[in-house]
Amino acid sequence: MELFELGIEGLKTLLDKKEVTPREVLDSVFSRIDAVEERVKAYVTLTREKAEEMLAAGNTGVLSGIPIAVKDNMCTKGIRTTCSSKILENFIAPYESTVTERLAKAGSVFTGKTNLDEFAMGSSTENSAFFTTKNPWDLGRIPGGSSGGSAAAVASGECAAALGSDTGGSIRQPASLCGVVGLKPTYGRVSRYGLVAFASSLDQIGPITKTVKDAAIMLNIMAGRDPLDSTSAPVPVPDFTKAAGMDVKGIRVGIPKEYFIEGMDPEVEKAVKDAVKKMESIGAIPVEVSLPHTGYAVATYYILATSEASSNLARYDGVKYGFRAGGKDLLDTYLQTRAQGFGPEVKRRIMLGTYALSAGYYEAYYGRAQQVRTLIKRDFEEAFKAADVIATPTSPTAAFKIGEKSADPLQMYLSDIFTISINLAGLPGISIPCGFTGGGLPIGLQLIGRHFDEETVIRAAHAYEQSTEWHKKRPSL
Amino acid sequence: MSTIKFETVIGLEVHAQLLTESKIFCGCSTKFGLPPNSQTCPVCTGMPGSLPVLNEKALLFTIKTGLATNCSISPFSRFARKNYFYPDLPKGYQISQYELPVCEHGHVDINAGEGTRRIGITRIHIEEDAGKNIHEGAGPYSFVDLNRAGVPLMEIVSEPDLRNPKEASAYMRKLRAILRYIGVCDGNMEQGSLRCDANISVRPEGSTRFGTKVELKNMNSFKFVEKALEYEVKRQISAIKNGEPIFQETRLWDTVTGTTQSMRSKEEAHDYRYFPEPDLVPFMPAKEWVEDIRSAIPELPDARRERFISDYGLPEYDAELLTSEKALAEWFEETLKLGAQPKAASNWIMGELMRLFNEDGISIEESPMTPAGLVELLKLIDAGTISGKIAKTVFEDMYKSRKTAAEIIKEKGLVQISGTEELGAVIDQVISSNPGETERCRAGEEKLFGFFVGQVMKATKGKGNPAVINELLKKKLAGQ
Known part of the structure; x- marks a missing residue:
């Protein structure tokens, strides 16, 4: 096995035993990048120099010498942060995000900044202003999104692990489509300081990794109260790696009846149902639960997320930083800058959100959506009385072809149908590999937990993962 | 010509800059007059990914103000975003408050010559200030200075209870006095740390319906508040008498012409698209904390004025003037401690001392005269050492030279001749x-x-x- 194929745990074992050096690990990953990146196109910016500096700094810690890729919507001092948008194409942040700072302190080395749908708005990376990342399992297909670059980089061995951000499924859906693990922590578990905001009440940073244990190792470092983020929760951070290793005997796995909808890909449905059976066989107890407001989730999400986005993206006005189109006066400069700087999907969402917040419409849209959000939260509270984790498909289909849905935004929005409720409710969720389609495309199982109960999620995910071989499969590139 | 009498209805929105050392959502200094953009960071310049963290002192000051103006303190309050584009607003929205302000339902009492009148306070909320656009010296461009962006402001909104420009100015003065007493704002209108917008309308006397209101801006002194409102009252009444409509609009006071000019109509008004600020958690001030703040509030102008009347036998006019500034009241009380007779001290302060302050354009805090100096002088008058007339000269001399009365009298041979x-x-x-x-x-x-x-x-x-x-x-x- 090549070093670049290994995840965090695998590399740590070899590094700790001094069987390999951090230099060899980094070289292996960068030769892998040299070999496949041209085809996968996971990275917007490769940071070989930065990685060398970090290696030379030799920070010792849990992640010492581990090559990690960072989604390009997290600020990194001195390295451009583009959000895959023309408007920030040359933006270099003067400060470091809390999460990358913590990872750097723990000794990891950054391989680069990965591609995403512009401002994390999308499910395929097709909305990147630069290029579409390819799914390593089938280069004619999308890797999912918005953290498609990170998921593809992990799946193709172009890093040991990566950071993603998840507003409506943007960690879990690409993880599912690329056959890797993606964990969205509870809202408030990980600091958002330095994460370029899409929808502030939904955004959350999480790890994309090769195994559940790796996700737990990353979360240990990333989690915890940050005085720079008022919404980061002052709750204790347990050792998540301890949960990866406990059995699932007596764990109740809830199956929401509303999630196994008509029109779902039968191969996906079968894989997920088989996964639940597998969990039952190792001691878990399947129970049926109901999430009655599921049908409203997509509409609710697209009102709240776009409303917040319309405000969050107002700062890109050509005045202070980023792209500026010189107009004949102030208004013209605003109009030209934003018309030329933003792509069509970002503009669509800004317009939707602006409309939803407008005088006379606010109550009917934003106000109503907030109420439904509360109901969706309550659905989960109710369901978690009967279940300890809830199991669903991560995505209704496996990876689709590049261009297949890009003409139909509504179809694209529906590919997040199983993931967005979890953001609305602020819950932790993980996607883990649970099989392949006949065509050899990965399928993901989503496990959802109670607020701040990532431990049970990790415990169940790890126990299932260890009882299967899915996570050991790698795409042939 | 109609002989209908008109009644004026005025409500004020007062913006007070809070005297915190750092900005409301970041650690940058609030110091005034430093090189452009030297007091900035990723948060107050609206860098992508930066997040606000509330300066608790700003909240404390706002609660203190609420308590000093008889408001109830909301048990649950939160921030909202006010969205609009302007170069001095780096995030494209201002973090303010909308439907759940920190304080509500208060009042202050004023006296504008017609006895005590109670003016309702609708709400007090906190928000961040914007930066400043600079057009001079920028050639074909404009510059933006973000030093002020993120400085904490309090907006105090009154009920439409004010009935004439004099009352509006009395209300402003009373608010300023309270804010300065409790030390939350320096009250400097010229420098903009205290600003005010007015909503003003007129209606036939006896009518219970409000007339069409006009918003007035840009009145940066007590004098201009009164003048602008007086002008606007006349303008509106004459328009109605001439059968012309009053438009709901925003008008700017023009100091040069002494008139108000239309700035924008209701149709051009912004839709601010307020919604709850998701980057900040709602706050629930603990009852004990609020009580701690309450117990730290000093004696306020009204109470002090009443005490000056009852304890020192001062006329209401003297008491009102001496208590209008905390430092002035303290200065006065210091002379009493040193043995001055209250009315004599009051006469000297209101007469000679204030006259010299006005001439020099300084305030009591900068006074070169000390309470001890005045008391020394008063004692020399009482003892017959100098005449009251000579004392005025000596007083001015003391003020200017900072010498003691005895020194001046000796140097200039001013001892009274009584032999x-x-x-x-x-x-x-x-x-x-x-x-x-x-x-x-x-x-x-x-x-x-x-x-x-x-x-x-x-x-x-x-x-x-x-x-x-x-x-x-x-x-x-x-x-x-």
Whole structure:
């Protein structure tokens, strides 16, 4: 096995035993990048120099010498942060995000900044202003999104692990489509300081990794109260790696009846149902639960997320930083800058959100959506009385072809149908590999937990993962 | 012509810059007058990914203000985003408050000459200030200075309870006094740390419906508040009398022309698309904390004024003026501690001291005169060492030279002449030098008595004791 194929745990074992050096690990990953990146196109910016500096700094810690890729919507001092948008194409942040700072302190080395749908708005990376990342399992297909670059980089061995951000499924859906693990922590578990905001009440940073244990190792470092983020929760951070290793005997796995909808890909449905059976066989107890407001989730999400986005993206006005189109006066400069700087999907969402917040419409849209959000939260509270984790498909289909849905935004929005409720409710969720389609495309199982109960999620995910071989499969590139 | 009488309805929105050392959502300094953009960071310049963290002091100051103006403190309050584009607004939205402000339902009492009137306070909320656009020296461009962006502001919204421009100005003064007493705002209108917008309408007297309101901006002194409102009252009444409509609009006070000019109509008004700020958690001030803040509130102007009247026997006018500034009231009370008689001290402060302050354009905090200095002077007057008239000169001298009264009196030889021998000689001299006047006076032309007093004063360079002079002069003119 090549070093670049290994995840965090695998590399740590070899590094700790001094069987390999951090230099060899980094070289292996960068030769892998040299070999496949041209085809996968996971990275917007490769940071070989930065990685060398970090290696030379030799920070010792849990992640010492581990090559990690960072989604390009997290600020990194001195390295451009583009959000895959023309408007920030040359933006270099003067400060470091809390999460990358913590990872750097723990000794990891950054391989680069990965591609995403512009401002994390999308499910395929097709909305990147630069290029579409390819799914390593089938280069004619999308890797999912918005953290498609990170998921593809992990799946193709172009890093040991990566950071993603998840507003409506943007960690879990690409993880599912690329056959890797993606964990969205509870809202408030990980600091958002330095994460370029899409929808502030939904955004959350999480790890994309090769195994559940790796996700737990990353979360240990990333989690915890940050005085720079008022919404980061002052709750204790347990050792998540301890949960990866406990059995699932007596764990109740809830199956929401509303999630196994008509029109779902039968191969996906079968894989997920088989996964639940597998969990039952190792001691878990399947129970049926109901999430009655599921049908409203997509509409609710697209009102709240776009409303917040319309405000969050107002700062890109050509005045202070980023792209500026010189107009004949102030208004013209605003109009030209934003018309030329933003792509069509970002503009669509800004317009939707602006409309939803407008005088006379606010109550009917934003106000109503907030109420439904509360109901969706309550659905989960109710369901978690009967279940300890809830199991669903991560995505209704496996990876689709590049261009297949890009003409139909509504179809694209529906590919997040199983993931967005979890953001609305602020819950932790993980996607883990649970099989392949006949065509050899990965399928993901989503496990959802109670607020701040990532431990049970990790415990169940790890126990299932260890009882299967899915996570050991790698795409042939 | 119609003879309908009109009533004016005014509500004020007062913006007060809070005296915190750092900005409301970041650690940058709030210092004024530093090089452009030197007091900035990723948060207050709206960098992508930066997040606000509330400066608790700003919240504390706002609660303190609420308590000092009889507001109830909301048990649950949160921030909202006010969205609009402008170069001095780096995030494209202002973090403010909308439907759940920190304080509500308060009042302050004012007296604008028609007895005490209670003015309701609708709400007090906190928000961040914007930066400043600079057009001078920028050639074809404009510059933006973000030093002020993120400085904490409090917006105090009154009920439409004010009935004339004088009341509006009295209300502003009362608010300013309270804010300065509790130390949350320096109240400097010229520098913009206290600003005010007004909503003003007129209606026929007796009507219960409000007229169409106009918003007035850009009034950066008490004088301009009054003038702008007076102008607007006249403009609106004359428009109605001429059968012209009043438009709901925003108008700017123009200091140069002394008029108000339309800035934007209701149709052009922004839709601010307020919604709850997701980057900040709602706050629930603990009851104990609020009580701690309450117990730290000092005696306020109204209470102090009443105490000055009842304890020191001061007239209401004196008490009102002396308590309008905390430092002034303290200055006054310090003179009493040192033994001054209240009304005498009050007269000197309101007369000579204020006159000199006005001439120099300074405030009590910068006074070169100390309470001890005034008391020294008062004691010298009481002892008859100097005359009241000379005392005024000495006072001004003390103020300007910062010397003690004794030093000045000694240097300039200003000790009062009270000796009957010395004064008698001067009077004799005056009588003999003015035989004609002496004769007329003795013949009953009494108004000439003043002439003799003046001559004696002149001869003694004002140092003669007036009482002794009067007595001696009467005797001597009577030929005794």
